[in-house]
Amino acid sequence: MSHRPYSRSRRDFLKATAAVGALGLAPCLARAASPNGKLRTAHIGVGGMGRADLNAISSHPQVEVAALCDVDSQRLDAALQQHTKAQTFADYRELIDQLGDKIDAVVVSTPDHTHAPAALKAMLAGKPVYCQKPLTHEVFEARRLREVADEKGLVTQMGVQIHSTSPYRRAVKMIQSGAIGKVSEVHAWSDKAWGFDASELPATAPVPETLDWDLWLGVADERPFVPGIYHPAQWRRMIDFGTGTLGDMGVHIFDTPYGALELTAPNWAKTTCRPPTGLGHPMKNLVEYEFPGTKYTTDTLTWKWYDGAFAPPADLEVPLAPEAKLPGQGSLFVGEQGMLLLPHVAEPVLLPQEKFADYQRPEVQEGNHYHQWVDACLGQGETSVPFSYAGPLTEALLLGVVAGRFPDTKLEWDAEALQVTNLEEANALLRHEYRQEFGGKNVS
Numbered sequence: 001m002s003h004r005p006y007s008r009s010r011r012d013f014l015k016a017t018a019a020v021g022a023l024g025l026a027p028c029l030a031r032a033a034s035p036n037g038k039l040r041t042a043h044i045g046v047g048g049m050g051r052a053d054l055n056a057i058s059s060h061p062q063v064e065v066a067a068l069c070d071v072d073s074q075r076l077d078a079a080l081q082q083h084t085k086a087q088t089f090a091d092y093r094e095l096i097d098q099l100g101d102k103i104d105a106v107v108v109s110t111p112d113h114t115h116a117p118a119a120l121k122a123m124l125a126g127k128p129v130y131c132q133k134p135l136t137h138e139v140f141e142a143r144r145l146r147e148v149a150d151e152k153g154l155v156t157q158m159g160v161q162i163h164s165t166s167p168y169r170r171a172v173k174m175i176q177s178g179a180i181g182k183v184s185e186v187h188a189w190s191d192k193a194w195g196f197d198a199s200e201l202p203a204t205a206p207v208p209e210t211l212d213w214d215l216w217l218g219v220a221d222e223r224p225f226v227p228g229i230y231h232p233a234q235w236r237r238m239i240d241f242g243t244g245t246l247g248d249m250g251v252h253i254f255d256t257p258y259g260a261l262e263l264t265a266p267n268w269a270k271t272t273c274r275p276p277t278g279l280g281h282p283m284k285n286l287v288e289y290e291f292p293g294t295k296y297t298t299d300t301l302t303w304k305w306y307d308g309a310f311a312p313p314a315d316l317e318v319p320l321a322p323e324a325k326l327p328g329q330g331s332l333f334v335g336e337q338g339m340l341l342l343p344h345v346a347e348p349v350l351l352p353q354e355k356f357a358d359y360q361r362p363e364v365q366e367g368n369h370y371h372q373w374v375d376a377c378l379g380q381g382e383t384s385v386p387f388s389y390a391g392p393l394t395e396a397l398l399l400g401v402v403a404g405r406f407p408d409t410k411l412e413w414d415a416e417a418l419q420v421t422n423l424e425e426a427n428a429l430l431r432h433e434y435r436q437e438f439g440g441k442n443v444s
Helices: 010-021 049-058 073-082 092-102 112-124 139-152 166-176 213-217 244-260 369-377 387-403
Strands: 039-044 063-069 087-089 105-108 129-132 156-159 183-190 268-272 285-292 297-307 329-335 338-343 349-351 411-414
Touching: 039 049, 039 092, 039 112, 049 063, 049 073, 049 105, 049 129, 049 369, 063 073, 063 092, 087 092, 092 112, 105 112, 112 129, 112 139, 139 387, 156 369, 156 387, 166 244, 166 338, 183 244, 244 285, 244 297, 244 329, 244 387, 268 387, 285 387, 387 411
Parallel strands: 039 063, 039 105, 063 087, 105 129, 129 156, 183 297
Antiparallel strands: 183 329, 268 285, 268 411, 285 297, 329 338, 338 349
């Protein structure tokens, strides 16, 4: 499949995502059909977050878990004890090739570097996909998944589960109703430190008997196994497999401001961090963006992301109560008439509080992000984070990850051409060649 240039205008993007920005819903498009009236799901990655995804999706009364896939046999066996009728696989390619019309939809809950390869394989087979955040490991992959979802008219959802909860829905309504006026700045942060600052790896060791290391590596280059660095949980610290704190928590915390303000592609991104080592993401980052203005912002919008030791930001002037502190994770909208503080997984707060003492908070409904996707696959309702929205959001976020490889350098961004215009070396990091056994040419 050849790559087409990104031709959507900003007006087209806003029309397509306006409902999402209001935490409304995107078009249903193609549905999964099941002979017995149930959605037969295949789950790629069933440990860690994959186990949580499996439990949440299978709790829907119309779901039948048909297949389980994991490169770790111990995790696969644990999932099979819950879903004894499911067929099991170590290789997602074999699962999709062999089961064909025996599955209706696919859930991808792997490390970041396998999101796009697994999701694309499923989508090319005509399957709706639920894919964990961040949508992809690389900028180009996010573009391709969005394009393929559009081309095939598939039901899709990115796994930012809190998107559908009432605090985040309420924050969007408050911003879009003009509670604090037009927004000029967004500050977002996480005090997590998903990085690896050492310039060398610890000693290698034999691969655990339960792990298929070659399949775990997947599209990434071959290398020896290092305990405590990759599987099962530390991979997100490493540049070849994860996207650091920005990719892990940033996508959750970016989502509400990005959608509420109906942002598109940034004009530029710049990251302040330690020099690159070629191994891990920095453990603390300050990432700055400038976005074009929308009807909810001033002419341009300044966005700053802080993580690790930079978070929460110490130099922000926020009118909090004397005993109050900024939360360890959250975001702050700076408007012409006040501020909105949105702590991570908590209710939004208008500031200064005395000014908004009589403000009537909008009523919203609580949603189930997982069941929303299942229902949409079955033709009942629609999804709120389809790839048409999740793709551009992920592209913007991952541009900041790329900027971390060129500290203190402003990367000027041409979204239509999908390239950095002022630093050619940065374009090499927007995509990489997959291992030949896994496609060779990335997701083109």
